[in-house]
Amino acid sequence: MEKPHVLLVDGMALLFRSFFATSAVGQYFRTTDGLATNGVQGFTRHVLAAKTMMKPTHMAVCWDMGAHTFRTDMFDGYKANRPAPPEDMLHQFDMAKTVSEQLGWQNFGEAGIEADDFIGSFTKQWEGEVDFTIITGDKDMLQLLKPSVKIAFMKKGFHIYDVYTDDRFKEEYGIEPNQFADVKAFMGDASDGYPGVKGIGPKTALQLIQKYGSTDGVLAAIDELKPAQKKKIEENKEMLLLSKELAVIKCDIELDIPLEKIEVQQYTEEHIRICEDQQLNLLARQLEKSL
Incomplete structure (x- = not known):
């Protein structure tokens, strides 16, 4: 019997990448109220494309929940050199989580803990029971590779990834x-x-x-x-x-989540209407294609 395939999405990595890829050429896809939606629409469209390509049976979107984490408690300089997000991005952090939830995707995040640690804990909780694909841009995730875990590093657009497997890593690096x-x-x-x-x-x-x-x-x-x-x-x-x-990525967060909770859902006309109501027109059109 084929194992379930869980897609683990590094939500913040996709959101930042989507925002800067479009803002660099002046595309913010603003609502009539002037709110930028480029990061949110890029993030959601990226996930939709990944689902079409990778055909997961289950999916979880993991988020950083603020700059303060247990690592900043350990070392004041941790991520201290990162610039503040642009003003046009600030409202999109909450908006992305809301739209993700509206589409039936399960969000996971907790103050003080990074998305990496949730992703690592997912791979530990169901180790041996399911196959995982992690979508991220963060090379730190390489430490999570196992025969049942592969990592798809974002490259160009929505469809090109640099995929690492356990075997590829060991061949290239000469270590576990x-x-x-x-x-x-x-x-x-x-x-x-x-x-x-x-x-x-x-x-x-x-x-x-x-x-x-x-x-x-x-x-x-x-x-x-x-x-x-x-x-x-x-x-x-x-x-x-x-x-x-x-x-070291923390892999011991108590998740206590049944696998069926993150089962991939089917989209309906209602999902399209929700996106149109929020003026997420690019996303609505992509959802129409998926129907």
């Missing part, structure tokens, strides 16, 4: 996916605002994990390293260990 957080601990993440070990870049970080297996493995063998590497790591040991904690 769950060791990717150890690589991030050494190289840091400029986008997330944590430095790792200053002076150690992606290539060296990967080589260290390929040879010693983990952050702890490198520290246990520190006397074997070149003097310059040893000095950098010893001087930044505290940040190295903190960076590892920040890089």
